[in-house]
Amino acid sequence: MSDLINKEVGEKGCCDIIEISALNKWYGDFHALKDIDLKVKEGEIIVVCGPSGSGKSTLIRCVNFLEKFQEGSIVVDGTELTDDVKKIRQVRSEVSMVFQHFNLFPHLSIIDNLTLAPIWVHNETKQNARDKALQLLDRVGIKDQAEKYPNQLSGGQQQRVAIARALCTSPKIMLFDEPTSALDPEMISEVLDVMVELAKEGITMICVTHEMGFAKKVADRIIFMDEGQIIEENEPESFFKNPESDRLKLFLDQILSQ
Amino acid sequence: MPIYPLKETRESPQSQIKVLSWLKDNLFSSLSNAALTFIALYLIYLILPPILDWMIFDANFDLTADNDSCGREGACWAFIDSNLKMFIYGFYPQEELWRVNTMFGIIVALAVFGSLIKKSQYRAHYIIGCFLIYPVVAFILLHGGLGLEVVGTDKWGGLTLTVVVAAIGIVASFPLGILFALGRQSKMRVVRFISVVYIEFVRGVPLITILFMASVVLPLFFSAGMDFDKLLRALIGITLFQTAYIAEVIRGGLQAIPKGQYEAADAAGLSFMKKTVLVILPQALKVSIPNIVGSFIALFKDTTLVLIIGLFDMLAIVGAATSNSSWLGRDTEGYVFVAMVIWVILYSMSRYSKKLEARFSTEHK
Numbered sequence: 205m206s207d208l209i210n211k212e213v214g215e216k217g218c219c220d221i222i223e224i225s226a227l228n229k230w231y232g233d234f235h236a237l238k239d240i241d242l243k244v245k246e247g248e249i250i251v252v253c254g255p256s257g258s259g260k261s262t263l264i265r266c267v268n269f270l271e272k273f274q275e276g277s278i279v280v281d282g283t284e285l286t287d288d289v290k291k292i293r294q295v296r297s298e299v300s301m302v303f304q305h306f307n308l309f310p311h312l313s314i315i316d317n318l319t320l321a322p323i324w325v326h327n328e329t330k331q332n333a334r335d336k337a338l339q340l341l342d343r344v345g346i347k348d349q350a351e352k353y354p355n356q357l358s359g360g361q362q363q364r365v366a367i368a369r370a371l372c373t374s375p376k377i378m379l380f381d382e383p384t385s386a387l388d389p390e391m392i393s394e395v396l397d398v399m400v401e402l403a404k405e406g407i408t409m410i411c412v413t414h415e416m417g418f419a420k421k422v423a424d425r426i427i428f429m430d431e432g433q434i435i436e437e438n439e440p441e442s443f444f445k446n447p448e449s450d451r452l453k454l455f456l457d458q459i460l461s462q
Numbered sequence: 463m464p465i466y467p468l469k470e471t472r473e474s475p476q477s478q479i480k481v482l483s484w485l486k487d488n489l490f491s492s493l494s495n496a497a498l499t500f501i502a503l504y505l506i507y508l509i510l511p512p513i514l515d516w517m518i519f520d521a522n523f524d525l526t527a528d529n530d531s532c533g534r535e536g537a538c539w540a541f542i543d544s545n546l547k548m549f550i551y552g553f554y555p556q557e558e559l560w561r562v563n564t565m566f567g568i569i570v571a572l573a574v575f576g577s578l579i580k581k582s583q584y585r586a587h588y589i590i591g592c593f594l595i596y597p598v599v600a601f602i603l604l605h606g607g608l609g610l611e612v613v614g615t616d617k618w619g620g621l622t623l624t625v626v627v628a629a630i631g632i633v634a635s636f637p638l639g640i641l642f643a644l645g646r647q648s649k650m651r652v653v654r655f656i657s658v659v660y661i662e663f664v665r666g667v668p669l670i671t672i673l674f675m676a677s678v679v680l681p682l683f684f685s686a687g688m689d690f691d692k693l694l695r696a697l698i699g700i701t702l703f704q705t706a707y708i709a710e711v712i713r714g715g716l717q718a719i720p721k722g723q724y725e726a727a728d729a730a731g732l733s734f735m736k737k738t739v740l741v742i743l744p745q746a747l748k749v750s751i752p753n754i755v756g757s758f759i760a761l762f763k764d765t766t767l768v769l770i771i772g773l774f775d776m777l778a779i780v781g782a783a784t785s786n787s788s789w790l791g792r793d794t795e796g797y798v799f800v801a802m803v804i805w806v807i808l809y810s811m812s813r814y815s816k817k818l819e820a821r822f823s824t825e826h827k
Contacts, residue, residue, distance in 0.1 A: 293731050293733070301729040310824055325730060
């Protein structure tokens with residue numbers, strides 16, 4: 205896989221690949237993100253958690269400009285996100301996203317889902333895109349389903365396809381927006397396993413998730429958000445052992461007592 | 463704690479006498495249902511025998527008969543036979559009929575060939591090529607030019623005219639409808655405004671008004687020399703009309719696409735055009751197939767309205783044929799025949815729509 209993702213597993217912390225500063229976003233009158241400052245180093249695995257409505261999804265959706273923001277700046281791999289369509293597309297070509305509801309293209313076969321962006325955005329040849337797609341499908345364990353359509357697969361399989369699709373363009377950054385929240389319980393682990401494998405490859409990841417086991421295992425940093433702000437961030441061990449804010453303590457109590 | 467063993471799966475119990483249970487389930491399941499069944503049977507008894515008598519048992523199938531020797535008890539099918547050419551070709555000159563036949567022949571050949579190369583990677587090229595080249599060929603064949611004698615559109619008529627008007631209306635309004643549907647969803651206010659005004663204006667006006675405008679009012683604005691063809695005016699009117707309806711149908715399809723599809727396409731870095739053509743439209747068109755075909759069926763029926771601006775489609779030919787003194791009073795035969803032909807065409811369209819839906823279905827195969 206490492207040769208599929210065109211990046212070297214280097215020392216984490218050499219340079220900031222994402223720089224978010226003083227980010228503010230409103231939905232109408234609702235202040236959804238408040239003064240977010242966040243720097244992500246190349247290869248870093250960040251897990252974002254928090255109660256629903258806390259702005260976690262909104263935050264990562266700002267990173268590939270699926271959401272517009274009113275104040276502040278986001279620089280992704282040297283490109284600042286503005287209204288400029290070219291810059292947005294430049295960023296999107298380096299950043300892939302995995303959605304809560306998979307969002308596979310139902311009218312295309314699995315293999316066509318994977319090769320769409322490589323062929324039409326990255327101008328790869330059909331054959332190259334196809335070869336790579338098959339390799340990736342093999343990696344996520346569903347190579348034999350390549351010619352099927354998304355609706356013919358289980359939720360877990362669909363989400364693994366979605367991850368393979370996201371990887372197909374050799375992104376530098378992967379964004380995960382609650383990738384396991386829409387899955388039946390017995391399918392969560394098959395998706396998490398793929399994500400854990402991916403984390404070992406050294407790709408930069410930001411995951412919004414409630415899967416604390418996953419966070420403990422792979423995260424370099426965990427960020428806790430509430431009411432549109434970052435309340436606390438820490439490395440996994442201290443995050444769970446010594447939560448400082450009351451809100452995080454409450455949140456951890458609720459989520460870990462399940 | 464008890465443990466329950468897995469149970470065997472059994473087949474569902476079948477009723478002993480299938481016909482009886484079917485009757486009971488479907489026709490006599492309740493008292494009111496039974497009453498409705500009897501009423502329906504009675505209505506069929508009232509209506510069907512006279513129709514069959516007229517069409518078949520009392521009808522005269524002697525194709526050499528003339529109006530007087532045919533008799534008046536039943537249908538006189540000799541009328542259809544002796545006017546068949548008029549029903550199909552209108553007033554197209556006899557010696558040039560091969561041109562119309564060739565035009566229809568080519569389209570059938572193209573369609574057959576197209577279905578033979580279903581798996582070929584060049585199929586899309588083939589289809590686009592057909593759509594670009596065939597109309598030109600068909601126009602030259604039908605209208606003349608390039609050494610062929612010119613046959614004015616006032617001579618076109620019958621089924622030929624019906625099919626030409628419907629086909630051009632369908633082929634031209636489809637892409638235009640897509641553009642207006644996208645325009646109505648556009649973020650650009652001017653584009654959206656123009657689309658909304660156009661669609662709502664046209665949908666608020668009956669087709670007959672548009673045809674009148676095109677044939678009577680429009681020429682008033684042109685100087686005498688600029689007068690252009692009557693059929694062309696009707697075609698433009700019909701296309702403009704149909705475009706608005708197709709646009710609304712496709713807009714319905716566009717609205718059925720979940721937001722996540724747009725987001726996934728955006729997140730992948732697809733441009734607006736690529737997103738629309740590769741991701742959004744294929745899905746929107748797929749869910750719109752039944753309504754699109756429904757709208758085209760309505761258009762096909764509406765083509766009969768060209769009668770009011772003096773074009774003789776197949777329905778109008780009935781009037782023309784029966785006003786001939788040798789076939790006076792045979793309107794019923796003519797209308798029944800035309801109804802059957804149109805029904806066959808429309809029912810085929812409807813079946814084709816079902817087939818298309820099945821072909822594009824990506825549900826559990």
